[in-house]
Amino acid sequence: MNSSRQRVDISRVASIAALAIALLIVALLLWRTWQSAQFSAGIFGYPFQVDESEGMIAAETLLLDQGQNIYNFPGPQQFVAAPYPPLYYLLNLPLIHFTGYSLKVGRTLTILSTLAAAALLFALVKLATRRRLAAIIAALAFLASSLTAFWGAIVKPDLPAMAFALLGLYLVALSIVGQQGGPPPAPTNAGSVPVQHRDPNSQFTIHNSTFAALAVAAFALAMLTKQTSVAAAGAGFVVLLFSDWRRGLKAIGLYVAIVGGVSLLLDGQTAGGYFWHIVTVHTLPWNFDRLVSYVQTIWSVNWPLILMGALGLIVAIASAIRGTSQRIRFNGETGKTDVGAQFIAPVPPIPNQGVIYHAPTEPNQGVINHAPTNIQNSKLAFMLLLYALAAVVQASGVGTLGGVHNHFLDALSALCIGFGLLLGWLLDRANDVGSALPLRVAGLIGLCVAAVLVWLLIGAEYDPHDLNAYQFRLPSAAQLEGMSNIAQFATNNGGPLYSDNVSIVLSAHQRLRSTDPYTQTHASSPAIHPNPADRWDERQLVADIRAGKFALIILAPSDPCKGGGGEVSPAIAAAVCDSYKLIQRNVEYIYQPR
Known part of the structure; x- marks a missing residue:
């Protein structure tokens, strides 16, 4: 006992x-x-993108809402990643x-x-x-x-x-x-019965x-x-x-x-x-x-x-x-x-x-x-x-x-x-x-x-x-202030805008030339896509940059004249270097035509 x-x-x-x-x-x-x-x-x-996919998806959803088929082949005036x-x-x-x-x-x-x-x-x-x-x-x-x-x-x-x-x-x-x-369930002469799931409180099977x-x-x-x-x-x-x-x-x-x-x-x-x-x-x-x-x-x-x-x-x-x-x-x-x-x-x-x-x-x-x-x-x-x-x-x-x-x-x-x-x-x-x-x-x-x-x-x-592991760190107060100032500057400027940060362009209510500049860079690369039919033709965009058609260009911090340019292609970086001048260093760099 x-x-x-x-x-x-x-x-x-x-x-x-x-x-x-x-x-x-x-x-x-x-x-x-x-x-x-x-x-x-x-x-x-946080009002801006923390990953490039955020701005891209928001932009492409807006294009869908405007009646644009985002899965069409992108033309020279706008790159769409989708x-x-x-x-x-x-x-x-x-x-x-x-x-x-x-x-x-x-x-x-x-x-x-x-x-x-x-x-x-x-x-x-x-x-x-x-x-x-x-x-x-x-x-x-x-x-x-x-x-x-x-x-x-x-x-x-x-x-x-x-x-x-x-x-x-x-x-x-x-x-x-x-x-x-x-x-x-008991098997029948024909074999086992199909398994059923029954709610004990109902007759639903x-x-x-x-x-x-x-x-x-x-x-x-x-x-x-x-x-x-x-x-x-x-x-x-x-x-x-x-x-x-x-x-x-x-x-x-x-x-x-x-x-x-x-x-x-x-x-x-x-x-x-x-x-x-x-x-x-x-x-x-x-x-x-x-x-x-x-x-x-x-x-x-x-x-x-x-x-x-x-x-x-x-x-x-x-x-x-x-x-x-x-x-x-x-x-x-x-x-x-x-x-x-x-x-x-x-x-x-x-x-x-x-x-x-x-x-x-x-x-x-x-x-x-x-x-x-x-x-x-x-x-x-x-x-x-x-x-x-x-x-x-x-x-x-x-x-x-x-x-x-x-x-x-x-x-x-x-x-x-x-x-x-x-x-x-x-x-x-x-x-x-x-x-x-x-x-x-x-x-x-x-x-x-x-x-x-x-x-x-x-x-x-x-x-x-x-x-x-950079994604696992929240944007700092300084980052938020800097991005807000840049977005306000771009909005007040009011002219055509190109940026490798899509959320800035969307915040400034400007027309998008690219929904995903990062993918655009690879899509236009002969090294990655040797078949010309598989590449996006960036020549029109490069020509517009060289002609100074954008009132502002906003890129990730780097020097395009030294081979940098954030997530843009070498051709775009060279065009920015030749035709634009740096006017502001912030969390993003702002350029104006020379």
């Missing part, structure tokens, strides 16, 4: 300790999330139509998408672990990240595309996990094929928001093929039909211009050293999350594989279940107990009637691992000329999923009343190590001298 009571006391202490450590991790991540939110708020209120599929522009268009030029429209859309992505990470981890606390930690880890704080608050399609992609991944997960909260079809739509929306958003779709389609190859092929065919149909339609309407914008002009050199440089920057701050996320994904797949050889008794019969069922989908909590308390397996009851079958658990773990691997491959795009660390966003979300899986597994180990005391102690130690790593994660800062 005393021995039994002692075991209960030890179990209670272990559970309370596990809960306390997990709540400490939540508190640490909440504090960092608050800091990230303040950073994002600072970006939201590097993204149409959906993000169209989502911005209704509000831009009423507000006119405003970066806050796109920033609001991105922030809402960031919150949606975090909610979907929560849903995925909760589905995989059945632990709300682990799911909360995964979502907070995503929101707390400096990557999310910056890219989740600017005018950029990455986070909207990610939200669609994660929605697709979640829908695929629902289609393979099976019926929730009840025993599997959803077949897994419906989830798969909805997932295809979500993946297609992601691709039509940003053309490189393929990691989640790739993982989802592979698992659908393994689950049911006929259904998988149908899903892939539908996806190709939607994305391919829209792309071919736009390309046909623009006589090949859409393909030129999306592919040709943005086919740029790739450099391994650039990739390594950015990886080192991200690793320097995020290594604790990288280690924990990778470990969580490894544990998930190992648990699922190991479970194929485990058998338990359920309903008086012998059947297979996943050892990882306590990890991937453990027994629901006992009523009126905390989320980390789980009911022990009763004799003749088993977990099979509360959790997906072994093969479904294996597919879920496999899909999440595939997503992570595909995200790593996708991140290699940072080595492309002009690539920056937004390429790591899918890898970040995959690591946050892995982190949530790891926390769910450790909580299960610490709370497993059927395990020996050393195993429960090991679970508690693992949670303590995770808390220490989270502490190191939230305290890490980027090297202030690391040029790869």
Whole structure:
């Protein structure tokens, strides 16, 4: 009797300790999330672009609102970059139509998408672990990240595309996990019945094929928001093929039909211009050293999350594989279940107990009637691992000329999923009343190590001298004052304006000669595009500069006469040097005709 009571006391202490450590991790991540939110708020209120894509997207949305097809081949009087599929522009268009030029429209859309992505990470981890606390930690880890704080608050399609992609991944997960909260449907003479998802409070039933079809739509929306958003779709389609190859092929065919149909339609309407914008002009050199440089920057701050996320994904797949050889008794019969069922989908909590308390397996009851079958658990773990691997491959795009660390966003979300899986597994180990005391102690130690790593994660800062990390620093008060003075100077001048900062031109309400001067420079380069048909002809713009047709030229700080000129081409820099004089050095340099 005393021995039994002692075991209960030890179990209670272990559970309370596990809960306390997990709540400490939540508190640490909440504090960092608050800091990230303040950073994002600072970006939201900054009236000028913090990334060249912001001004570009705002400008091209305005052109769409004026009836211009931004995917036509650009003529000599105006360079238009249009590097993204149409959906993000169209989502911005209704509000831009009423507000006119405003970066806050796109920033609001991105922030809402960031919150949606975090909610979907929560849903995925909760589905995989059945632990709300682990799911909360995964979502907070995503929101707390400096990557999310910056890219989740600017005018950029990455986070909207990610939200669609994660929605697709979640829908695929629902289609393979099976019926929730009840025993599997009995097979018929014709074979197994289709898996159904039933709300216990209603008569509404959803077949897994419906989830798969909805997932295809979500993946297609992601691709039509940003053309490189393929990691989640790739993982989802592979698992659908393994689950049911006929259904998988149908899903892939539908996806190709939607994305391919829209792309071919736009390309046909623009006589090949859409393909030129999306592919040709943005086919740029790739450099391994650039990739390594950015990886080192991200690793320097995020290594604790990288280690924990990778470990969580490894544990998930190992648990699922190991479970194929485990058998338990359920309903008086012998059947297979996943050892990882306590990890991937453990027994629901006992009523009126905390989320980390789980009911022990009763004799003749088993977990099979509360959790997906072994093969479904294996597919879920496999899909999440595939997503992570595909995200790593996708991140290699940072080595492309002009690539920056937004390429790591899918890898970040995959690591946050892995982190949530790891926390769910450790909580299960610490709370497993059927395990020996050393195993429960090991679970508690693992949670303590995770808390220490989270502490190191939230305290890490980027090297202030690391040029790869400049986006993670808010514009200073001096920068804001300087940009405001320049914009006011340009507005008061009232004459034609050319600048490599599109937000200045838009603020001054001047006609745009280029929506993306950075891409324009590469698009006109014979070294990058040796085929003249692939290049944009900059000769008219250079001639106009030499003729002094711009009342002001505003460029990033550098000396065009010494080979500089910010992000403009050598021909434009030479024309500015020959025909213009520097009249003001500020956060940007201002030139007037000689």
